Structure formats: structure tokens, C-alpha cells
Amino acid sequence: MPKKNAFFYFMIEYKTKEEAKGRSFRGLEQVTPLAGAIWSTMNAAQREPYVRMAKTGGNKTEVQDKLTNLGIPFSRVDAERREKESKTLMLKTLTTELVEKSFQNNELESQNFYFISFAYFCLTSNGTYIPAEVGVVRYSLECGVKDKLHLFINPGTLPLGMAFEAQLHSDEDHQLPIPPNAMGESDFDKIAMTLLAFLLQDGEMPLLFTDHDDVAKVESMLLDVLEERAEGMRLYVCPLAELFFQLKKRGQQDLLERSTFPSVHIAQQIITRDVYDYTKGISCEYHEHRDNVKYCALSRCIRWAYVISDNCCADMSIAMEPGKHLPLSADTSHNATSTFDTLSFVSQDDKLSFVSGSAVSRMTYPAVARPGSSVVSKSERVDIPLPGTSSSSRASSFSAALHHRNQEAKRQATDDEMGQMQEDTKTELNETIKHETSTWSNLDSTVTSWGEPASKQKSPGWGQSVPLNLNLRGAGRGRGFAREEFPKLTGAGRGRLFK
Numbered sequence: 001m002p003k004k005n006a007f008f009y010f011m012i013e014y015k016t017k018e019e020a021k022g023r024s025f026r027g028l029e030q031v032t033p034l035a036g037a038i039w040s041t042m043n044a045a046q047r048e049p050y051v052r053m054a055k056t057g058g059n060k061t062e063v064q065d066k067l068t069n070l071g072i073p074f075s076r077v078d079a080e081r082r083e084k085e086s087k088t089l090m091l092k093t094l095t096t097e098l099v100e101k102s103f104q105n106n107e108l109e110s111q112n113f114y115f116i117s118f119a120y121f122c123l124t125s126n127g128t129y130i131p132a133e134v135g136v137v138r139y140s141l142e143c144g145v146k147d148k149l150h151l152f153i154n155p156g157t158l159p160l161g162m163a164f165e166a167q168l169h170s171d172e173d174h175q176l177p178i179p180p181n182a183m184g185e186s187d188f189d190k191i192a193m194t195l196l197a198f199l200l201q202d203g204e205m206p207l208l209f210t211d212h213d214d215v216a217k218v219e220s221m222l223l224d225v226l227e228e229r230a231e232g233m234r235l236y237v238c239p240l241a242e243l244f245f246q247l248k249k250r251g252q253q254d255l256l257e258r259s260t261f262p263s264v265h266i267a268q269q270i271i272t273r274d275v276y277d278y279t280k281g282i283s284c285e286y287h288e289h290r291d292n293v294k295y296c297a298l299s300r301c302i303r304w305a306y307v308i309s310d311n312c313c314a315d316m317s318i319a320m321e322p323g324k325h326l327p328l329s330a331d332t333s334h335n336a337t338s339t340f341d342t343l344s345f346v347s348q349d350d351k352l353s354f355v356s357g358s359a360v361s362r363m364t365y366p367a368v369a370r371p372g373s374s375v376v377s378k379s380e381r382v383d384i385p386l387p388g389t390s391s392s393s394r395a396s397s398f399s400a401a402l403h404h405r406n407q408e409a410k411r412q413a414t415d416d417e418m419g420q421m422q423e424d425t426k427t428e429l430n431e432t433i434k435h436e437t438s439t440w441s442n443l444d445s446t447v448t449s450w451g452e453p454a455s456k457q458k459s460p461g462w463g464q465s466v467p468l469n470l471n472l473r474g475a476g477r478g479r480g481f482a483r484e485e486f487p488k489l490t491g492a493g494r495g496r497l498f499k
Contacts, residue, residue, distance in 0.1 A: 014038065018031075095238050109318060117136075119176070133151070154184045244271065274307075279327045
């Protein structure tokens with residue numbers, strides 16, 4: 001059966017309408033010229049419904065599609081996936097263009113970047129995040145943290161049935177009191193005006209950067225807060241790791257043939273490590289008082305600034321100032337220098353850091369093999385920081401390398417001592433075996449060890465022990481060593497107990 005085209009469905013509809021008016025046709029051959037005359041005068045927009053019907057087999061609704069186990073059409077899933085991939089690529093392109101443009105204009109060191117973080121009470125059934133706190137930081141490589149904004153948000157009454165979820169999330173995260181006892185501003189207009197006044201300091205809405213896993217959350221809450229003020233405004237929330245990666249790559253282009261960040265995933269790993277997570281004095285007063293600085297939205301933004309400064313400023317010969325590029329307790333007086341041999345990334349915990357109890361964010365690099373060898377042994381391997389790293393981080397990594405070398409030397413000395421003890425034991429055992437072997441070989445074949453002929457020797461009774469003046473100390477017990485020679489046991493008896 002030939003495929004039905006758009007005109008066929010128009011002709012059927014025309015026939016149905018005319019028959020409803022009382023007109024009759026003997027067949028479609030009478031309808032064709034009448035419907036064709038009208039069809040020839042129709043434009044593309046008028047024909048579009050019939051074209052769609054031809055594609056869907058006469059159904060004016062969407063094409064029947066296979067469904068997932070959740071009842072969602074696969075076509076919708078594919079469309080959402082393509083949209084997400086397209087948006088991810090767009091955000092990456094915007095971030096790259098921002099860094100490249102600043103670099104070409106020799107403004108990369110002074111370029112302002114905005115870091116933003118939200119805390120929320122709960123996620124509603126319709127996918128809406130209820131905001132609780134917002135922190136924003138204006139940062140540049142040259143000046144470090146320049147400005148900061150922190151606001152508590154009182155969203156009013158929570159949706160019915162969400163109080164338990166809100167309290168549970170609060171206890172595990174930010175520990176803020178939940179509505180109706182929430183702190184902060186409840187007027188979203190004031191919150192929006194305050195946010196826009198901070199973000200528009202450079203004259204236009206900048207790109208906003210946050211953690212990769214929080215991009216969708218931050219974008220959703222930001223749009224809910226700004227509401228109609230965001231209409232017509234270029235509002236993009238980008239992954240922070242992409243900015244970190246681009247800055248590091250640009251900063252190292254004059255130092256290395258290859259970047260030490262081969263992909264954005266290494267930048268994300270360093271951000272995830274969050275080595276400044278318990279730094280005091282950078283969070284809001286509430287979280288400082290409750291000793292919960294890690295989950296403060298403002299503290300999170302400042303810690304991101306510290307991580308980027310610690311990894312990028314030295315590459316651009318930018319002097320770091322404690323309190324702006326690094327915590328106030330940071331020691332930047334060290335000037336440990338070294339050379340690198342390879343660009344392999346090694347994740348290593350370093351107990352020496354700007355923050356007590358944390359691991360530094362700097363990467364370390366294993367030394368290559370010595371001349372004449374293709375592999376470096378574990379005891380010879382020392383992690384060496386890359387030249388151009390921050391002085392305090394280089395000192396930490398250098399100290400860790402020395403500590404590692406001392407530990408390896410101690411372990412090697414212990415192994416040598418144990419090996420010498422084993423050699424002494426083996427030598428003593430071999431001498432004992434040789435002595436006993438010579439003793440057995442000197443015995444008369446017809447005389448037992450008791451000095452009497454075997455024919456006259458009486459077997460001891462059950463339970464009696466037979467004396468044997470042989471020194472078998474250590475012989476036969478062994479400690480995992482193989483004996484090359486064994487004593488001849490002829491005439492020693494079977495089942496006798498020797499003392």
C-alpha cells in the first residue's frame with residue numbers, strides 16, 4: 001500500500017466536512033479535483049498540520065515512541081541529553097574565551113572572577129531548591145579576594161511535608177535553623193537588589209563560577225531569587241574546575257612545553273580535596289561560632305580562591321598576600337627550589353600545610369630513573385615539586401620529601417639487620433648439620449649409639465626414653481631454610497623418643 005501523503009489527509013478532511021454539510025461523493029476520484037484546487041492555494045503554514053499527520057500516520061499528536069522503564073519516551077531522554085551536552089560545551093567555550101581574551105589584552109592578572117555558592121534547606125517534589133544562604137566573592141589573581149558578600153535567606157513557610165527533609169539536611173550540612181525559625185532576609189526583592197549591586201560592579205553580568213556538582217542547584221536558586229529581574233540578562237553559572245584548568249594552562253605556557261594539568265579532571269580533583277576546609281576566620285559569624293566553617297557558603301568561595309592562588313599565582317610571578325591569596329596563618333617566607341623530571345600527576349598526602357591537619361593542594365612529581373636504570377625503586381623515589389610553585393607549598397612538599405627519604409632509610413637499615421640475622425642463623429644451622437653428619441658417618445654399622453652390638457641390644461619398653469648424646473640444636477626445626485645435607489638415620493630406631 002503506497003504511503004499516504006499530506007494531500008491525502010487534507011482530502012479526507014475536506015470530504016468529511018463536505019459530507020457533514022449534506023454533500024455526497026461516490027468515491028475519492030470525485031473529491032480529488034475539488035480538494036486539489038484548494039490545496040494548490042494553501043501556503044506552507046496551512047499545509048503543516050497535514051504534513052505532520054503524514055509523518056505520524058494520521059495521528060495529530062506526537063509520534064509513538066518507545067518508553068523507558070519509568071514511562072518516559074526515549075526521544076525525550078535523548079533530547080535532554082543533547083541539550084545538556086550542548087549547554088556544557090557552551091559554558092566551557094565561554095570560560096575559555098574569557099581567559100583567552102584577558103590574556104590577549106594582558107589583563108589576565110587583573111581580570112575579576114566571581115565565585116558563588118548557595119546552601120539550601122531542601123529539594124521539593126517539583127525539583128525546586130529552597131535557598132538558605134548565599135556567598136559571593138570577587139577575586140583576581142593579582143589582588144586575591146577583593147570583595148565578598150554573604151546573606152542568610154528566609155524563604156518563609158516550607159512546602160507541606162518538607163520539614164523533616166529540611167531538618168535532616170540542615171543537621172548534616174549547614175546547621176542553620178529551618179523555617180519558620182530561619183534567619184536572614186525574607187524580602188526577595190531586597191535580596192535580588194543586593195545581589196545585582198554586587199555582581200554588576202563591572203557594568204555587566206559576569207560569568208559566575210561554582211563547583212561542578214552545584215551548577216544546576218546554584219542556577220535554579222539564583223533564578224528563583226532574581227525572578228523577573230533575570231529576564232533578558234545573560235546569566236551563566238559555569239564549572240569552577242574549567243576556569244582553574246584554563247588559568248593553570250595559560251600560566252604555565254612560558255614555563256613548560258606541556259601543561260601539568262593534562263585535563264580538567266585534575267583541577268576538579270584538587271578542588272574536591274578542599275585542603276583549606278577547616279580554615280578559621282573566613283566564614284560567617286554564625287558558622288564560626290558553631291565551629292562549622294566547612295559548610296559556610298562564604299567560606300567555600302574563599303577556599304576556592306585560595307586553591308587557585310596557591311596553584312596559579314607563582315606561575316605568573318605574582319606575590320601572594322596572606323589573607324587575600326592564602327589564609328592569614330600561611331607562611332610564605334620559605335623559598336625551597338627544585339627541578340622536575342616528569343609531569344606525571346601523583347596524589348600524595350602531605351601533612352605539612354598552611355592549615356593544621358590538612359594536605360596541601362600542590363601536586364608532586366616523582367623523580368625519573370638514575371642513569372643506567374629504567375625504573376626507579378620505591379626507596380629511591382622522591383616527590384619533587386614543580387618549579388614556579390608557591391614558596392610555602394614548595395617548602396611543604398620539600399619537607400615531605402625529606403621525611404619520606406628518612407623513613408625509607410630507616411626501613412632499609414631494618415631490612416639489612418634482619419637479613420644479616422637470617423644469614424647468621426643459616427650459617428650456624430649448616431655447621432650443625434655438617435657436624436652431626438660426620439658423627440653419624442663414624443658409627444659402626446653393627447653397633448648402636450649405646451655402644452653395644454645391635455643383636456644384643458634390648459629394645460626399651462613402652463614409654464621409656466632412650467638417651468642420645470647428640471646436639472641437634474636447631475637441626476630439623478628449621479626457619480624456612482632448605483638444607484643441602486641431612487644426617488644418616490640408619491640404626492636410630494623407629495618411634496623412639498630421644499632426649
